[in-house]
Amino acid sequence: MALIGYARVSTRDQHTEAQTDVLEAAGCEKVFVDHASGTLARRPALDQMLEYVRAGDTLVVTKLDRLGRSVRNLKQIAEDMQERGIGLRALSQGIDTTTPGGRLFFHMLAAIAEFEHDLIVERTHDGLAAARARGRKGGRKFKMTATKISQARAMYDSKEHTVQEIADTFGVSRPTIYRHLQSSAGAPGAVR
Template identity: 85%
Template structure:
């Protein structure tokens, strides 16, 4: 970054996906009118295209330029601003296409009778067996969970849904 003429360098170790990025927040507080924020790549700056656009607009309102070294973008020039907005528009369009294709694929899968989500590990038979093991008292909940390859909370959840046999129902 010193080769790019940066007077002060901030290094963020948190992921760009995270909502809280303390070094990035400090960087934004540090910037003043006439400064230029230099980043290695645009994807390091924003969590999404919309977020990136918000950050760029905020910087522009504050009189702060933006340079992305790997993409050759410099919003301190009219051409750089144009290129940035074209890139952002294309990225947003691509994102919208991906969302649309995903929705179409999910709808087609539902029409074929497919359901999303993980397969349930505990079938009705396994739940009944777990209940029997629990009621017999010879096994801990952890042992029962290990037997069926699930977690203890899963066993507890299923034990709550299948009540223990009472004296009236056991006859």
């Protein structure tokens, strides 16, 4: 029955001492530390820690957001640990899944966070649909205007420039140039 700590900071410039000091004060025998964004799928110290912990151990974090990339990922990690007989304790949120009340609280928080995420997605879709109904389109502005496309076509047809040179001239990729040259396929000298 060991307490095992896990700390994570998002960038190399951030310091882990604030988290590791709290984890050591909580009685953690060993602390694993990652220097990686929470959105990254690969976090080596997390993988090592998950291999290290055994049934009866409790994983301790300062806050839940240090552990999971998303609510779904956090829930998946917690369920995997629960199946293996490993507890989870989040110090600042007062969550301890080794108790029935702690498990209930954790699942309620996860459900609320997932509900909030679903609401945000729904509002985003509604906002995009309303914008489209008003004739607005989302996304980046096209780099290639009609004038630039005709200039690129002229450069290509002159056979004095490579497609890469044309792409570099307009600050776009080769596939973008090819796509625009093919879109004007009806034009004389179109790429086929």
